Amino acid sequence: MFTIGDFAHLGRVSVRMLRHYDAVGLLPPAHVDPSSGYRFYTASQLQRLNRLVALKDLGLTLDQVRVVLDEKLSVEQLHGMLSLRRAELRQQILADESRLRRVEARLRVIEREGAMPTDEIVVKSVPAVRVARLTATAPSYEPEDIGPVIQPMYPELFERLGRAGVAPAGHGIATYEPAEGEAVVVHAGVTVAVDPSPAYDFEVVDLPALAEAxxxxxxxTMDDVDTSYQAVAAWIEAHGYKQNGFAREVYVRYGEGDPADWETELQLEITKP
Known part of the structure; x- marks a missing residue:
């Protein structure tokens, strides 16, 4: 048997935690000396300790840990449970990292308020363009809702184009339309030079020309796009225009090389009220 101190070292936990696990009945010692009160543990108890710590570290409460341990799950069942929870935690980390990037981007927008680069706005007509596209719906136009919807659509679109033998003929173009409530219809497209066909598992449409944009x-990256959007908004208001609908996002150079060099042209249709 091992003293509580030695068992703590072997299990890489604190003596304080072992005492707590004993107090709540999760891991009582194998033997308690009646005269001294010293706790002693066996090597076989490391198995329960390993499961206890793993489950707790995965976010289960001690009551939940007790239920799992008392059900005496097999190694395979426990592995499946831990793998699922691990995937959930990884997804949460990705979500938190994305949220952090959005916070940092918003702070940069705040820092640049009053100094938006409105001199970079170009007013021009935009010709009609034919695109192949996939369509999905996002809960809202907020970045945390748009990103997870549109990001996987482009790899899927290019895979379908490849299977159909259709080569992109220009830039990627994302367009958006309002849906019910705050939802937004998201179109992930790329310029092509083919006619529509029922044989395709994607849509081929002509985006209309914009008389003035x-x-x-x-x-x-698009994490920082708010700065550019707000620069356009300031320019539109200052020059007495009205914006018509969502912007088109033309991915001039995106996804390869240094992200600092990526370029996306935002095109907002405007009219005089």
Missing amino acids: ATIVHRG
Whole structure:
């Protein structure tokens, strides 16, 4: 048998935690000396300790840990449970990292308030363009809702184009439309030079020309796009225009090389009220 101190070292936990696990009945010692009160543990108890610590570290409460341990799950069942929880935690980490990037981007927007690069706005007509596209719906236009919807659509679109033998003929173009409530219809498209066909498992459509659009080239990832959007908004208001609908996002150079060099042209259709 091992003293509580030695068992703590072997199990890589604190003596304090072992005493707590004993107090709540999760891991009582194998033997308690009646005269001294010293606790002693066996090597076989490390198995229960390993499961206890793993389950607790995965976010289960001690009551939940007790239920799992008392059900005496097999190694395979426990492994499946831990793998699922591990995947959930990894997804949470990715979500937190994305949230952090959005917070940092919003702070940069705040820092640049009053100094938006409105001199980079170009007003021009935009010709009609034919695109192949996939469509999905996002709960809202907020970045945390748009990103998870549109990001997987482009790899899927290019895979379908490849199977159909259709080569992109230009840039990727994302467009958006309002849906019910705050939902937004998301179109992930790329310029093509083919006619629509029922044989395709994607849509081929012509985006209409824009008679007049306020445009700006956003540089960097879309995490920082708010700065460019708000620069266009300031310009539109200052020059007495009205914005019509959502912007088109034309991915001039995106996804390869240094992210600082990526370029996305934002095209917002404008009219005089």
